[in-house]
Amino acid sequence: MKVLVSAASRHGSTAEIAEAIGDTLRSRGFEVTVAPPDDVGALSAFDAVVLGSAVYTGRWLEPAIGLARRVGTDIAGRPVWLFSSGPVGDPSRKLVQQMGADPVDMPAVLKASGATEHKMFPGKLDRHDVRGLQRAAFLFFPGIEGDFRDWQPIREWAGSIADQLQAAPVA
Numbered sequence: 001m002k003v004l005v006s007a008a009s010r011h012g013s014t015a016e017i018a019e020a021i022g023d024t025l026r027s028r029g030f031e032v033t034v035a036p037p038d039d040v041g042a043l044s045a046f047d048a049v050v051l052g053s054a055v056y057t058g059r060w061l062e063p064a065i066g067l068a069r070r071v072g073t074d075i076a077g078r079p080v081w082l083f084s085s086g087p088v089g090d091p092s093r094k095l096v097q098q099m100g101a102d103p104v105d106m107p108a109v110l111k112a113s114g115a116t117e118h119k120m121f122p123g124k125l126d127r128h129d130v131r132g133l134q135r136a137a138f139l140f141f142p143g144i145e146g147d148f149r150d151w152q153p154i155r156e157w158a159g160s161i162a163d164q165l166q167a168a169p170v171a
């Protein structure tokens with residue numbers, strides 16, 4: 001069974017989550033392609049799709065939204081899972097919990113792609129990736145810089161996708 005894992009990423013940390021998901025699926029015996037949305041050609045070869053995006057100012061990145069639409073039209077009916085990477089900082093803080101809310105475009109992305117599930121994972125923020133006025137965020141919100149990705153839940157989620165695919169193989 002061929003699975004596409006694709007994620008839109010500005011600074012690489014969400015792309016690394018896609019790689020980790022791909023590795024777990026490969027270890028479970030699936031034929032996996034990991035590629036950024038803009039590099040994904042014909043979808044017809046894929047039996048299932050895992051699609052993700054980094055979240056910026058509450059939204060998915062455009063290339064991921066575009067691929068979600070293509071998935072919903074080109075391979076409608078095949079299983080699709082969505083993930084986002086975003087919240088940075090101490091998860092007990094209110095601001096971080098607010099960041100962890102679903103991106104505003106998620107209802108539309110779920111509908112367009114035909115996915116039934118969306119999972120949010122903590123992200124990574126590097127001071128050097130933030131330019132101009134946005135750097136003020138580090139003054140107002142101390143503790144948001146760092147790598148907050150937690151690989152265990154990411155691998156577990158990928159494992160649950162493998163379980164679901166193996167329980168109900170695509171015809």
Ligand SMILES: Cc1cc2nc3c(=O)[nH]c(=O)nc-3n(C[C@H](O)[C@H](O)[C@H](O)COP(=O)(O)O)c2cc1C
Pocket residue numbers: 008009010011012013014015054055056057058059085086087088099100122123124125126129130134
């Ligand atoms: C300008 C800016 C805006 C952001 N807005 C959000 C947001 O609204 N919600 C969220 O959860 N994370 C937000 N983040 C955090 C990023 O989603 C996080 O750093 C993510 O891991 C980046 O992924 P990437 O390395 O793949 O680009 C923001 C980061 C920056 C620099």
